[in-house]
Amino acid sequence: MSLRQRTEAKxxxxxxxxxxxxxxxxxxxxxxxxMTFAHxxxxxAEQVVRKIIQAGWNVCHFNKLPHWLQDNDYLKxxxxxxxxxFRACFKSIFRIHTETGNIWTHLLGCVTFISIAAYxxxxxxxxxxxxxxxxxxxxxxxxxxxxxxSFAFHTVCCHSQFVSQVFSKLDYAGISLLIMCSNxxxxxxxxxxxxxxxxxxxxxxxxxxxxxxxxSFLERFSAPAWRSFRAGLFICFGLSGVIPAIHYGFLxxxxxxxxLSSLGWLVLMGALYIAGAxxxxxxxxxxxxxxxxxxxxxxHQIFHVFVISAALVHFRxxxxxxxxxxxxxxxxxxxxxxx
Numbered sequence: 001m002s003l004r005q006r007t008e009a010k011x012x013x014x015x016x017x018x019x020x021x022x023x024x025x026x027x028x029x030x031x032x033x034x035m036t037f038a039h040x041x042x043x044x045a046e047q048v049v050r051k052i053i054q055a056g057w058n059v060c061h062f063n064k065l066p067h068w069l070q071d072n073d074y075l076k077x078x079x080x081x082x083x084x085x086f087r088a089c090f091k092s093i094f095r096i097h098t099e100t101g102n103i104w105t106h107l108l109g110c111v112t113f114i115s116i117a118a119y120x121x122x123x124x125x126x127x128x129x130x131x132x133x134x135x136x137x138x139x140x141x142x143x144x145x146x147x148x149x150s151f152a153f154h155t156v157c158c159h160s161q162f163v164s165q166v167f168s169k170l171d172y173a174g175i176s177l178l179i180m181c182s183n184x185x186x187x188x189x190x191x192x193x194x195x196x197x198x199x200x201x202x203x204x205x206x207x208x209x210x211x212x213x214x215x216s217f218l219e220r221f222s223a224p225a226w227r228s229f230r231a232g233l234f235i236c237f238g239l240s241g242v243i244p245a246i247h248y249g250f251l252x253x254x255x256x257x258x259x260l261s262s263l264g265w266l267v268l269m270g271a272l273y274i275a276g277a278x279x280x281x282x283x284x285x286x287x288x289x290x291x292x293x294x295x296x297x298x299x300h301q302i303f304h305v306f307v308i309s310a311a312l313v314h315f316r317x318x319x320x321x322x323x324x325x326x327x328x329x330x331x332x333x334x335x336x337x338x339x
Contacts, residue, residue: 057081057088059097068161071224074283075298076291080158089156098294102154105304110147113140113311132322135185139318142181143311149174150304165222172216172230178311179237179273180209185318186266190248192325197251201244212237231281238273241266265317269310276306 059078062070066082078098083089093103117140121133153167183205191198212233220226245266278284280303286293 057083066161068164069158072283072286072298072300074286074290075294078294082160083158084160086156086159089159092158093155096295098298099154099157101296101298101301102304103151105301105308106147106150106154109304109308109311110144110151112308113143113147116140116315117144132326135188136318136322138181138184139315142178143315146174146178146311147308165219168222169217172221173213175234175307176209176212176216176237178307179212179234180205182269182311182314183241186262186314186321187244189318189321189325190244190262191251194251197244197247201247205240208237208240228281231277235274235277238270241270262317262321265313265320269314269317272306272310272313276303276310279303279306 057080060081062073062076062079064081065079069079069082075098078096080092080095080097080099083092093100093107117137120128120136120140123133149167149170153164153171156167157164184202187198187201187205191201215221215233221230245263249263279299283299286298
């Protein structure tokens with residue numbers, strides 16, 4: 001073969017190789033385009049499904065719920081299905097379903113206590129001293145946190161199992177925080193002239209409160225089967241205030257008008273909390289009329305109303321006690337040193 005022929009043959013082979021490489025690149029590029037198209041199509045399909053779920057979901061029967069949403073089997077109809085979007089969950093606030101009353105009772109209660117706290121705390125220091133603002137601020141923190149966590153839980157509990165578990169723990173921790181923070185102001189003003197009992201009881205209630213909060217974060221604590229245990233724990237924590245109340249009665253005198261008024265508000269608050277917790281634990285009234293209280297007036301809604309009422313009663317009681325202590329009470333130095 002001549003030199004010219006060999007050169008032409010080599011050029012032909014190189015040209016063939018170039019065409020093969022180009023074809024491989026085109027095929028690879030085509031595969032990448034197809035994968036990109038498929039990925040984009042999947043994303044768009046997912047977005048469409050989410051929009052359909054958000055815009056067109058309907059309430060469903062209890063039996064149609066996944067196991068992690070099945071809490072109260074006496075509520076038969078009107079449940080939200082799983083809504084895998086926080087936007088859809090918050091938009092459901094304005095729909096009618098089994099959680100509507102739970103959401104709005106504590107949302108309005110939270111706004112109410114934020115307003116009361118703002119009105120109280122913005123007063124000039126000459127009218128309300130900084131020390132009083134700090135003591136009442138502890139109570140406001142507990143009330144706002146409890147109602148806010150509860151509102152958030154009942155709003156997003158249908159998002160997913162993980163989100164439901166996280167916010168349920170915050171909900172129960174908020175109840176413990178409210179009980180703990182409610183005790184601090186009345187202990188402070190009740191034992192206003194008795195430093196050592198005041199210090200001991202405040203430390204004790206804070207330790208009990210923190211222990212209850214820790215228990216609230218256990219995995220099993222939020223399970224439906226533990227409903228009675230939860231209610232019993234919160235009742236026992238609330239009743240722990242009976243011991244300092246009895247001590248307070250002996251120190252101040254049982255027939256003292258201030259003592260009667262203070263203990264009266266305290267007893268009313270405790271009665272409201274306990275009554276609400278018992279109704280919640282026993283699922284009254286829906287237990288006796290399954291399917292009749294699905295949307296309104298079931299036990300959890302009643303419990304919410306009792307919690308808000310108890311918090312308002314407590315605020316009234318500690319306000320009267322604080323006014324008396326600050327305006328009229330004169331503490332003897334001997335009492336402070338001895339007790």
